[in-house]
Amino acid sequence: EAGVAQSPRYKIIEKRQSVAFWCNPISGHATLYWYQQILGQGPKLLIQFQNNGVVDDSQLPKDRFSAERLKGVDSTLKIQPAKLEDSAVYLCASSLSRDSSYGYTFGSGTRLTVV
């Protein structure tokens, strides 16, 4: 089966600019996650979708970050305006369901550098 697809792989922007990331989960996976991983740390959950509804966005900086999952498949994560501290790898993951016992599959990530 195809894995979780993410694009772009790399992005460099200036602070205060906007940026968007795209994720296509594994076909049939109802649950989709966006994580932020700062160098040397474990991933931090930003937002979790179940189909096209938000389950958990408690750690999403909503003043600058937004995410949507139209039709319960693809998802986009946007940052506007970006800050220097947003430099990180943004990981998308999917699982069969929220209470899946099958684990999580991650994409290759998008490395964002804010200068």
Added chain:
Amino acid sequence: KQEVTQIPAALSVPEGENLVLNCSFTDSAIYNLQWFRQDPGKGLTSLLLIQSSQREQTSGRLNASLDKSSGRSTLYIAASQPGDSATYLCAVRDSNYQLIWGAGTKLIIKP
């Protein structure tokens, strides 16, 4: 609040050695525990998933164990190779369906 700790933060061993990576968690009420590998600048690759009712899982040269009562998991790598060099992360899924992550162990296998 669940906390996951991985010790050591970094490990360097000669090629061919067997090694153990450690993961500890504070709350034994977990659904499962997953070990991941991360190569520099890349995403996460799932290695092994252990359900809460299981004691261990094996895949090739990798063996992961789980002791819920003591809040520990170990990842055993047999006959290490330079290609095993990466950061290894463990994550536990708690009762709120959240993944709680360790900070990882950076492993370097010297040829």
